[in-house]
Amino acid sequence: MDDSWISSLLTLAPFVRIVEFFSAEIGDGGSQRTQRKDFMYNFYHDMTMYERDHMHSAVFARASAQNLHSSVEDIWFAAAHAELTARQAIPHEVEHVWVWNA
Numbered sequence: 001m002d003d004s005w006i007s008s009l010l011t012l013a014p015f016v017r018i019v020e021f022f023s024a025e026i027g028d029g030g031s032q033r034t035q036r037k038d039f040m041y042n043f044y045h046d047m048t049m050y051e052r053d054h055m056h057s058a059v060f061a062r063a064s065a066q067n068l069h070s071s072v073e074d075i076w077f078a079a080a081h082a083e084l085t086a087r088q089a090i091p092h093e094v095e096h097v098w099v100w101n102a
Contacts, residue, residue, distance in 0.1 A: 010076075013046045
């Protein structure tokens, strides 16, 4: 699965776009189809905003054979792993708790 668009959403889009994405997913406040369409239009606009600007296009230029960004694994989990390593945090045993519903 190509999850590069999720990486772009997390790194390039404004926070309001992330909220818009989740709102469209749950169908909050109206037509889910319309909300998804609006999200896709706005997200596309975010991604292409600086396309014609010479300076930004040089900075954000895409290599032909690569995705725009790294995977979600690299953005979230690799960063978390690096932070835990820097703090010398060690894995711990999971505590299992049994719950009985009578």
